[in-house]
Amino acid sequence: MISIHPAQLQDWLKAAETQTPPGALPVVLDVREPWELQTASVKANGFQLLHMPMRSVPARYLELDRNQPIACLCHHGARSAQVAHFLTNQGFAHIVNIHGGIHAWSHELDPTVPVY
Secondary structure, three states: OEEEOHHHHHHHHHHHOOOOOOOOOOEEEEOOOHHHHHHOOOOOOOOEEEEOOHHHHHHHHHHOOOOOOEEEEOOOOHHHHHHHHHHHHOOOOOEEEEOOHHHHHHHHOOOOOOOO
């Protein structure tokens, strides 16, 4: 499984353009709980932001496009790493984990995102 730091997201998005179906955007899949989204959330810029809590992924992963680049995001990177591993095992082709999660996102990309 590939991990990227939030500071590497723009480079990943640029590389993902070649793998993204026409008319679509790469996906940042936020696997945190709803209360976490209310506490801190990222702004979609150059990507589609989807929310699918980790516990719901096994029942909902077929809602995702197997060929679309997906970067998994959680609080610190552990849950998103598990989801990235699961999706890779289900045949998804372009999956990365955002190492450090939204906590690192706040420090590396957008300090307006609250840390919790």
